[in-house]
Amino acid sequence: MVNVKYGSCPISTTFLPGCGQQPGLDPPNRFRILGGHSALEGAWPWQVSIQRRSGHICGGSIIDRVWVITASHCFKSSRVYSNYKLQVVAGLNARSGHGKGIQFRSVKQVILHEKFNESTYNNDVALLKLCHQLYFTKHVQPLCLIENEMQEEQLNFGSCYITGWGSLVSKGLLVNTLQEAEVLLIDARTCNQRDWYNGHVNDNMICAGFDEGGVDTCQGDSGGPLQCYSKDLERFYLYGVTSHGKGCALPKKPGIYTRASRYTGWLRKAHVVSVSGALDLSLVKLLSVLFISCWMDLLL
Numbered sequence: 001m002v003n004v005k006y007g008s009c010p011i012s013t014t015f016l017p018g019c020g021q022q023p024g025l026d027p028p029n030r031f032r033i034l035g036g037h038s039a040l041e042g043a044w045p046w047q048v049s050i051q052r053r054s055g056h057i058c059g060g061s062i063i064d065r066v067w068v069i070t071a072s073h074c075f076k077s078s079r080v081y082s083n084y085k086l087q088v089v090a091g092l093n094a095r096s097g098h099g100k101g102i103q104f105r106s107v108k109q110v111i112l113h114e115k116f117n118e119s120t121y122n123n124d125v126a127l128l129k130l131c132h133q134l135y136f137t138k139h140v141q142p143l144c145l146i147e148n149e150m151q152e153e154q155l156n157f158g159s160c161y162i163t164g165w166g167s168l169v170s171k172g173l174l175v176n177t178l179q180e181a182e183v184l185l186i187d188a189r190t191c192n193q194r195d196w197y198n199g200h201v202n203d204n205m206i207c208a209g210f211d212e213g214g215v216d217t218c219q220g221d222s223g224g225p226l227q228c229y230s231k232d233l234e235r236f237y238l239y240g241v242t243s244h245g246k247g248c249a250l251p252k253k254p255g256i257y258t259r260a261s262r263y264t265g266w267l268r269k270a271h272v273v274s275v276s277g278a279l280d281l282s283l284v285k286l287l288s289v290l291f292i293s294c295w296m297d298l299l300l
Contacts, residue, residue: 020235059224164221209254
């Protein structure tokens, strides 16, 4: 971060009871984030750290007891999830800490979007299925999903925030404590201007940040949430998945996020395929699926 229905049931695409809420904290209109700073314990209970050999590689968001949404580009190198075991760490604030509220889960299945383009970052979204359910607590909660683009317009978002353990400068080191910052949503027409992203941003993407730069996601924040607060429903929704951008916090180069509302149907389809286990040949071609041993969960 730069600062200058469970089991065999379908994933809920409205919201789970209690989703998008911050137990014990005031709503965001009572604390305004100016720039960015370290988050309080439990401030973003859906944020997870996706790790390989205990090392953070990407962020993600809890959307169900056994599902985490993240970015496909986090796994574009097969070494990330074939040579070493992946795990998701929930309820984490400081990466060096191991408090009582932290939950470790092995990853059973990785589902990459079948049309993810490594060159353009189009369809940069992925799902992780956990070996065992998460327990929802004060520090571990799901983030609400947006049903569709029409609902996205109706939710009356008042403010949007980015979170993550990413570096504070381009190609820098990860930070220890989860960082948070408020950002502005930037219209695609502005973002696609020649001296901005020159037509790169399509309907599957969102720009968020500031014209002048200074606040942005950076390396290590990938896969984490762009979360927006609905004043009407008093809860947070997943608006975007941290994807890519030019450098970090540069003027006219805001962060680019995968637009979550465009993938509700894909989430349903991926979940049904995972539950049924009946992958026909056409689906095998469409989905990149990896099963990983779960036995370590029993030892944690």
